[in-house]
Amino acid sequence: MESVRPRIFLLGFGGVGRTLARRLLEKGPIRAPGWNVVAVADSRGVLYDEGGVDLAEALRVKETTASLGPAGARAWDAREALARVVPDIVVEATLSDPLRGEPGTGHVLQALRGGADVVTCNKGPLAVRYVEVEQALRESGRRLRYGTTVGGIVPILETLVERLPAAEITGVDAVLNTSTQFVLHRLGCGLSFPQAWEEARRLGYTEPDPRRDQEGWDAAMKAAILHNLLFGRPIAPADVRREPLTPDSEARALRAIQNGGRLVSLTRVRSGQASVELTEVDADSHWVLPGGVNRFCIETRRAGTLTLEGRGAGPEETASGLLADLLTLLRGSGPSSASPPIGERYSLPRPAWTPAGAVG
Ligand SMILES: NC(=O)c1ccc[n+]([C@@H]2O[C@H](COP(=O)([O-])OP(=O)(O)OC[C@H]3O[C@@H](n4cnc5c(N)ncnc54)[C@H](OP(=O)(O)O)[C@@H]3O)[C@@H](O)[C@H]2O)c1
Structure with a gap:
């Protein structure tokens, strides 16, 4: 046939x-x-x-x-x-x-x-x-x-929507904007802020308009999607508390490194609220990731915490x-x-x- x-x-x-x-x-x-x-x-x-x-x-x-x-x-x-x-x-x-x-x-x-x-x-x-x-x-x-x-390519949405609803998801914490994650990682390797952004752009990690990444909009859109799929009462990216990555963040990232830590852009999604914030963590924290990698920790009532990690962007x-x-x-x-x-x-x-x- x-x-x-x-x-x-x-x-x-x-x-x-x-x-x-x-x-x-x-x-x-x-x-x-x-x-x-x-x-x-x-x-x-x-x-x-x-x-x-x-x-x-x-x-x-x-x-x-x-x-x-x-x-x-x-x-x-x-x-x-x-x-x-x-x-x-x-x-x-x-x-x-x-x-x-x-x-x-x-x-x-x-x-x-x-x-x-x-x-x-x-x-x-x-x-x-x-x-x-x-x-x-x-x-x-x-x-x-x-x-x-x-x-x-990380199957976070498939996991949330298909696999985990019966485990009663209570929230997601994530490093999910690949370009800011990459830039913060490269600052830790000694690159300057503009050099790190240029490298992120060259590797195809940035949004067509890189301000979307720097101002936290890309992460806010993803946070809103996670929220809307999980918690039913839709929020918009404008409702997500955002902390942009500015040239001043370079000094903050370097200070964090000097203190034995790292600066990461952490997204948190809970029912009715979501945020994208620059957060200082220990250098050996699981939130300190290789360049280009996203990490999602899914909190559930009935099955503990599940973690997914992998390359979160790129053509x-x-x-x-x-x-x-x-x-x-x-x-x-x-x-x-x-x-x-x-x-x-x-x-x-x-x-x-x-x-x-x-x-x-
Ligand atoms: N790149 C990634 O790693 C990645 C990862 C996940 C999701 N995404 C999403 O995937 C989408 C595409 O990303 P990209 O990196 O391919 O962006 P891109 O290189 O800027 O491509 C966008 C394409 O959309 C076309 N376009 C814009 N407005 C249009 C309209 N009104 N009608 C028809 N075509 C229109 C553009 O046309 P012109 O070529 O004429 O400008 C261009 O071909 C974005 O929404 C992005 O957020 C990207």
């Missing part, structure tokens, strides 16, 4: 989107079950081909001209393209905005309401507009996978997580689906993937 290949729209063709496109082109075991990317968009253009966009050519165009705008692209913006293409799966990898949640939320809502399943690494929708997204999910009956919005790590989420949708995985609709802690398995047209 000929298998149906869902039509995928790759929305956002930056560091993560392009890395995902390269992974889709690779001939590896992960390639199954066959991709059909019919549209690719950046902020200035949309490539659309029902027969499948030539991803190698799209990468070449983007990398030589920095834009999909020229070279046969449609004069549509992403919203118009979504309406015309009516894809089966949208991969949303545009910018994470901590105040309005746009453009990501508009894309996610439109995709779900149009009958598409969505995979996203964009923090905006769940951090800022949680209620609307949850409502659109319930009303549309479609699926949203968002495992990379917190922790990159390869994030694209790997997106790919895993995409595969789960394509395989229509059953009871073990790691990302039930948000808000449904004990959701029933969804049916296997069905084309958008088959949804009533």
